[in-house]
Every structure is written in structure tokens, then in C-alpha cells.
Amino acid sequence: MAAFETLVERYRSRVYSLALRMLQNPTDAEEVVQETFLSAYQNLPRFRGESQFGSWLHRICANFCLMRLRHKKVVEGTVEPLGEPEFDERGHIAIGDGFDWSRRADDRVADAELRKAIEDAVAKLPPEYRAVFLLKDTEGLSYEEIAEAVGASVPAVKSRLHRARLALRQDIDKFFARER
């Protein structure tokens, strides 16, 4: 148990972050984190490879989150279509006002308004898209690991990830545009 507690201490914040972003509810997130670590302990004999322990935990956590969301039949209010770029009739992208916020975004990481805008944008994603985005871009799992965690094919995972990134990029773009 002492060795396992060391692992819990190492990974609990990342697992909690994932559960909180997925479920949007601190109480549900806490319960899922407890379920995740208990399940991990019970299934330790089946786990192989220390280097992937974090990925394995995140897969368990994502699975519990999605089961909980499906069980609750969470309806995300009025589901908005995912944001994506617009093009003119010749296929030219309808952005390009010369404002590239990527260059100064790092200076704003601690900005409460930007953090809120990003949290809201992530919360707005449908759960299946949110899970894929969080597992890939914040936790660094492979496409194959994510596919196993969410019960989808690798091409479906890639498609959801791309659409989630497009939607988030658009919302962050709007945030910086409002400041101009």
C-alpha cells in the first residue's frame, strides 16, 4: 500500500484535472478519482510497464467519466454546433486580419479571463470530443490508447481531436479579438 500511495501522490492532480474537466462538477470528479485509483489498485496485477502507468490511469479515469456522463444522460443544454473556420467561395479562409495571438499567448497563461474563456470553451465541447482532446493534448496519450479508452476507432479519435481543436482555436481567437 505504501508504494501505491506514492503513485497516488504522483498522479492524483493530473487525474483530478481530467475528471474535473470532463465532468464539470467537483463532487463527481472526486468520486471518479476515488473509483479510478481503487480500480487501478485492484487491477495492478494486470498492469504491465511502469512507464505507462500515467496513461493507464488516465484511460481508466476517462472511461469512468464517460460512463458517468452516459448514465446521467447529460444533455449539454442546447448543443451548439462545433466552431470551425469559414471559407469564401474560392476556398480562401475567412481570417487573416494580421493578428496572430500565438506569439503572445504565453504571456497570458496566468490571466484569469483567458483561463475562464478556455475552461468555458472546453466545457462546451460534447463529452466524446472533450475526452479525446484532454487525453491527447493535455495528457499526451497515443491515438491507440485514446481509442481504447473511449471505445472508438483511431480515425474517429483523430477526427474528433481535429474538430475539438478547431472549435477551441476559434473560441480563443474570439477572446483575443474582443481585446483588440
Next chain:
Amino acid sequence: VGTNCKSVVDLLQALLDGELAEADEQDLRAHLEGCPPCIEFVNTYRKTSDLCRKVLQREMPEELANRLTSFLRERIGRRS
């Protein structure tokens, strides 16, 4: 089929993953060299992932961490 901005958006993920055929990648890069809006789009698309990773991480509150430890000790202790 000529490469336009829409192709860039559609194929960007495959480009970043290094999964595009060489000829497709050359076409895309040639378009990017002459299209400032697409360069801006690619930069902000890439930054989106990086920025979200930095912003979304949270430390587990100490109170929750203590409850997690108690929960696991109780449940695991009971089983062993």
C-alpha cells in the same frame, strides 16, 4: 486538385502528425509560403493545444487529497 486554404485546414492534423504523403506535404507547404492567413491559422491552431495544456492543469486541493488517501486506506485495508 489545387491546394487552397480549406485543404490546409482539412489536412493540418495529418501534416502535424507527419502522416501526409510527400507530394501532398510539398503542395501544402508551398501554399503556406504564400498565404499569410493560413500561416496565422496554423500558428494559432498549434498554440491552442499548448495553451490549453498550460491553463487546464489543476493541483488537487489538499482536503480532497486527504479524503482520497483515507478512502483508499479504508477500502484497500478492508480487502487485504
